[in-house]
Amino acid sequence: MxxxxxxxxxxxxxxxxxxxxxxxxxxxxxxxxxxxxxxxxxxxxxxxxxxxxxxxxxxxxxxxxxxxxxxxxxxxxxxxxxxxxxxxxxxxxxxxxxxxxxxxxxxxVEPVHGDNILTTQMLFCSPTEQVSLERWEAGASLPSANPYGMEVLVLAGSIVEDLDLLEPMSWLRLPKGMPLQAKAGSAGARCWIKRSLAG
Known part of the structure; x- marks a missing residue:
């Protein structure tokens, strides 16, 4: 979407x-x-x-x-x-x-600013799910494994997923077993990502 x-x-x-x-x-x-x-x-x-x-x-x-x-x-x-x-x-x-x-x-979880911004910032993790903020350099491949389901919200930059360009405020949900086949766009990407950890 x-x-x-x-x-x-x-x-x-x-x-x-x-x-x-x-x-x-x-x-x-x-x-x-x-x-x-x-x-x-x-x-x-x-x-x-x-x-x-x-x-x-x-x-x-x-x-x-x-x-x-x-x-x-x-x-x-x-x-x-x-x-x-x-x-x-x-x-x-x-x-x-x-x-x-x-x-x-x-x-x-309070925001992280400036030099403290990490490539990956874990926001929440439980036995059933993991929520994180992730940054990707231009052209980088996003992790593809998706055994239990995944959601991605693009916050900045863009990603290309199965020939679809997802820019800021684009949201993607993948059912369990469907791999994420995406690359960061020309300006890189910053995304909110939720991964289910159990079926």
Missing amino acids: HGALLPWVPSPASGVERRLLYRAGGEKARATSLVRYAAGSAFPVHSHPGGEEFFVLEGTFQDERGDYPAGTYVRNPPGSQHAPRADQGCVIFVRLQQFDPQDTQECV
Whole structure:
């Protein structure tokens, strides 16, 4: 899904819009989306029966627990709740209702800046999944093994996967057993990658 080309769809909250990458269900759906909060917008307090994870792409996302600037990764486990807002506006990548029921770990990973940026930054790892940020030089081949399933969100640069050019905000999901056959584009690539570790 080429997220940057999708229309912004209004949500039930004024000033909050979504680009739907994947959705199964109604408003309380199993969903993967890009979500844009206009400055001063907020979403009413709500729970996450199946968990929520998000990565802040632009601006600063906020809730009653604090501020999450661009580059922050957050996991809110099943049963958690919050009242999100964005005083100055923000864009996040969010996955809803997709946690393993046994995954109760809350997690906040702050952004890494400047010279501390690594080729690979591990954001989360459990017996069932691994989430990381990865940087690739121009023309580099991305790891191809995919025994249990994988998702990739391009954050910067581009990758070419099976002759398809994926630029920033493009999202790819591969079922288990289908290898990732991709190379970084001419400017390299920075990607958010989730790997399932169990079938």
